[in-house]
Amino acid sequence: MKKVAFITGASKGIGLEIARIHAAHGDDLILTARSLHDLQEIKTHFECEYPVKVTIIAKDLSMAGSAEEVFDEIKQQHIDVDYLVNNAGFGDYGYFADTNWDRYSAMINLNISSLTELCHLFISDWQGRKAGKILNVASTAAFQPGPKMAVYFATKAYVLSFSQAIGQEVKKDGITITAFCPGPTNTNFMDDSQMIVSRMVAGHKLPAPKEVARCAYKAMISGKSVAIHGTKNRIMANLNRFVPRSWATKITDKLL
Template sequence: MATALITGASNGIGLELSKIFARQGNDLVLVARSVDKLQTLKSDISHQYPNLKVHIMAKDLSLADAAQEVYEELKAMQISIDYLVNNAGFGDFGFFTETSWAKEQQMIDLNITALTQFTKLFARDMVKQRSGKIMNVASTAAFQPGPLMAVYFATKAYVLHLSEAVNNEVKDAGVSVTALCPGPTESGFVAAASMDDSGLIKGRKLPTSKTVAEYGYKAMMKGKAVAIHGTLNYIMANAARLTPRNWVVAIARKLQGGNL
């Protein structure tokens, strides 16, 4: 039986992906900060799928070497990972000169450092066994600079480029790396990022985490390198390549902040 490791599993897209992998008959390793939410999720999945093994690990992945600790604990339990989903991440909204450096450093450590370390550790094993799939949750934010969310947009550009490059390196070994790029999604992300005033959110009906998770799962199973959720998001992401960069930044600022 295959095993899926999902970070940020207690909320939003990560929670919905956990349910999908369980429905497909995979054992689970669920990682998030909240032990209470993880225990609730484990109880729900175990009740519905009693034959599955569900391991939970309460970890703050923004801390140094947290990914290495997870990897070593799994090795000690002789658990091999067939599917890795790097979903954990968060953003922040506001002018770069006014936002908190402590929060942004934590964001970089989680969105970039932990994701990169997880990808390296498990991709090595997958290449050796010549099978495995990785999904790194990026964002449509990866395709352009993002005034008022400068650091978040930059972290997601890193995730996109890393994923595409590593996918190219490992595909001949039977391994794939998919960068899932959703737009704004109905989840706990908006509140965590203090994005209630963002023009990207106000007055919009957002896709659900479940819808995005189902799309991402299918793309991952197909081994797609880049999966942009939503037709409009796809058009806008690709239009950024053909538009002068100063226009792209100005448009992003207008969409994000209106008159800010």
């Protein structure tokens, strides 16, 4: 029987490439993003290229109540989801006080609230199935405080901690939760967040989203609790465990 993957933030970058991998494996798709036009183009392309059905739902998951609205629409269409990929998210580069609060509020709603609610809705729905896989896209930002991207780093620390905690809880139910932690990647995120000007990114060759997505998909399918893309990123994330947080904060400040 065909499996179904529900992917948020699926219109570009890592989310789009994860969707492409699922389609190549014959999984039907439910894709969510803000742009209906982009989703329609992806649906047309994927259904021509792969033997899959693509359901699209245009929704801004940073808005209150949007996660439940998407879940209800999926249930109304009588679609059973096997894979939940919480990929949607955004960041912002600059001093905390210089950014409008509305942007931070939307970031927290998207990166934390909607992700958490979707996990709750689907895990509750999966009770008794002894199956189901969730991929929560965190970041290497999850491993230390991030001056000049304080709220973004903090939201990703939440995603990592939350994913590990509920992953332990649902083992008995046959459900796996994977927190995936990519480093800077060559996607629109760099421009949207203005992180492109930081020392961490400027002048560096960044991995392509296709490469990062393959790592994410493999980690989810194998049921890994935490996966970090790239040898350098894995080393840095693990080094942070042995460095005082005050040092890690200063180092990140200089890199950003």
